[in-house]
Amino acid sequence: MRTEPITSWGQQLRTALSAQLSDALILRRALHARPELSGHEEETARAVVRALGTPPSEPIAGTGRLIRIGPADGPCVAVRAELDALPLVETTGVSWAAPAGKMHACGHDVHMAALTALCRAAATVPLPVGLLAVLQPREESLPSGAYDIVRDPAFVGHDVRAVIGAHVQPALAEGTVAAAPGPVNAAVDDFLIRVTGHPGHAAYPHLVRDPILTLAQIIVSMQQIVSRRTDPTHAAVVSVGVLQSGTAPGVVPAEALARGTLRTLSESDRSALRVALTEVVVSTGTAYGCQAEIVFTSGEPALVNDDRLARVAGAHLENAGFSVDTHLRSCGSDDFAFYSEVAPSLMMFVGVDGQPGTGLHHPGFLPGDQAVGDTAKALLAGYLAGCVLVLEGDASTANPHLVHAVGDVE
Numbered sequence: 142m143r144t145e146p147i148t149s150w151g152q153q154l155r156t157a158l159s160a161q162l163s164d165a166l167i168l169r170r171a172l173h174a175r176p177e178l179s180g181h182e183e184e185t186a187r188a189v190v191r192a193l194g195t196p197p198s199e200p201i202a203g204t205g206r207l208i209r210i211g212p213a214d215g216p217c218v219a220v221r222a223e224l225d226a227l228p229l230v231e232t233t234g235v236s237w238a239a240p241a242g243k244m245h246a247c248g249h250d251v252h253m254a255a256l257t258a259l260c261r262a263a264a265t266v267p268l269p270v271g272l273l274a275v276l277q278p279r280e281e282s283l284p285s286g287a288y289d290i291v292r293d294p295a296f297v298g299h300d301v302r303a304v305i306g307a308h309v310q311p312a313l314a315e316g317t318v319a320a321a322p323g324p325v326n327a328a329v330d331d332f333l334i335r336v337t338g339h340p341g342h343a344a345y346p347h348l349v350r351d352p353i354l355t356l357a358q359i360i361v362s363m364q365q366i367v368s369r370r371t372d373p374t375h376a377a378v379v380s381v382g383v384l385q386s387g388t389a390p391g392v393v394p395a396e397a398l399a400r401g402t403l404r405t406l407s408e409s410d411r412s413a414l415r416v417a418l419t420e421v422v423v424s425t426g427t428a429y430g431c432q433a434e435i436v437f438t439s440g441e442p443a444l445v446n447d448d449r450l451a452r453v454a455g456a457h458l459e460n461a462g463f464s465v466d467t468h469l470r471s472c473g474s475d476d477f478a479f480y481s482e483v484a485p486s487l488m489m490f491v492g493v494d495g496q497p498g499t500g501l502h503h504p505g506f507l508p509g510d511q512a513v514g515d516t517a518k519a520l521l522a523g524y525l526a527g528c529v530l531v532l533e534g535d536a537s538t539a540n541p542h543l544v545h546a547v548g549d550v551e
Contacts, residue, residue, distance in 0.1 A: 155461075157263075157265045157266055160262070161258040161259075162513065164192075164261075165254040165255065165258035165513050165514075165517065166510050168188075168257055169251055169510075172185060172245065172250040173239065173250040176226030176243040178282075179225040180282065182224035186206050186278075189224075192257050192261075193208055195264070205276055207276075209274075209299065211263060211271040212269075216271070216301075216534075217273045217300060218271070218302065218524050218528060219274075219275050219301045220259065220272060221277050222252040222256040222275070223252055223286075225281050227281055229243070229246050230504055232505045246506045247501050247506075248508060251508055252307065253276070254517075255520055256276075259524070260272065260274050270527070271299070273299050275296075279476075280477075285440075297483075302527065303526070304480035304484050304527075307519040308475070309508050310501075311499070311506070311508070312469070312492075313466060313493075315492050315493055315494045316462075317464040318465060318489050318490065319468075320458060320487065321451060321469055321470065322448040323448070325469065325471070325488060326475050326488070327378070327405055328408070328442045328474065329441055331400065331402055331437070332435050332436065332437050332438070333400050333438075334399040334400075334422055334434070335436075336352040336355050337395065337396050337431060338351055340392065342391065343393055349393040351431075352393075353387065353393070353394065355429040355430075356386070356397040356433075358425055359433065360399065362425060363379050366379065366414065370413070370414070371414065376406045377403075380401050382401050383398070385399075386398065402440075404474065405443070406470065422434065442482075444488055446488060447487055450485055450530065451467070451526075453526035454526035455522075457522035457525050458489075463518070485527075487526065487527075489519045489522075494509045495508060
């Protein structure tokens with residue numbers, strides 16, 4: 142395996158990116174201090190657009206924005222950052238902590254600052270392929286911002302040939318970036334289980350049909366579905382996060398509810414486990430004299446990285462001094478998966494430092510300043526990999542020398 146040297150514009154882009162990182166750190170802290178929840182990211186989007194400077198922006202998916210840099214026409218590579226925060230009370234204690242029960246606890250402030258640095262650098266270099274910055278709303282909630290964007294004529298009109306993302310990941314050491322081919326995040330489906338029994342006095346269990354006992358047995362049996370009904374080499378997780386029932390300790394209620402998620406890395410497992418969960422819920426309800434049903438709400442599909450993008454980006458990451466992980470996968474989910482429905486896509490995971498005992502979605506999660514530069518460099522590697530696909534995919538315009546110089550791997 143070898144990597145061809147990048148072109149002069151690629152080297153210029155790397156140099157220009159380094160010059161933007163100090164301002165990106167300032168932007169990251171400003172964004173972190175003023176988070177906005179899903180669907181309400183108006184000021185966040187305006188702040189990023191202001192930081193980008195002169196390129197015009199297009200509204201999309203409500204509070205989202207598209208900013209194109211480089212050639213205004215023809216194919217382009219899209220690079221995404223998420224706008225929204227989580228409803229958490231921050232416990233980091235830093236002077237720039239968020240004050241009002243909202244927090245960038247998933248690294249979106251880092252992602253936005255990194256993308257801004259890349260775009261500002263790209264605006265100073267004559268690019269052979271357009272770079273489309275996607276400021277995406279509603280990654281943390283439904284309806285999905287990515288789902289809406291890929292179906293919007295504004296996005297489709299840019300002729301996007303590859304989509305790039307990068308996400309901070311405290312499970313990886315700082316200095317490591319994961320660029321794994323194939324499935325890297327799980328499909329996720331929410332479910333609601335409703336068990337209806339016959340209420341009555343807790344002292345007379347023979348006269349009632351207890352939905353709580355029935356639901357408890359359903360929850361235990363659901364865990365055995367994963368251990369006994371799926372291939373042990375396939376990742377799948379069934380989790381229950383909400384239980385609701387009853388109003389008094391001495392009363393057996395009429396109904397019990399559970400809410401949870403089903404996560405799978407393969408579409409076949411996703412379908413099979415939906416069927417199996419339905420069988421367990423209905424039959425267990427019947428066995429305990431109750432009626433039980435399960436209703437699924439489809440979420441994101443599995444996030445599948447394009448093999449070629451992962452390979453070429455990995456070579457650029459190694460050239461930039463990163464250790465490249467090609468195996469990391471998780472049952473977390475991300476609506477970035479919807480972009481792969483319309484173009485080859487690559488989600489990279491950037492190792493970061495962090496406080497012990499904290500992680501993604503924790504009120505104490507706070508990646509260090511190094512995360513901004515590392516994420517920006519990862520996005521650059523992904524953009525360069527996307528350029529390979531664009532230039533090789535259009536024989537009428539591709540320059541063979543340029544294609545190899547971007548950094549293809551042989």
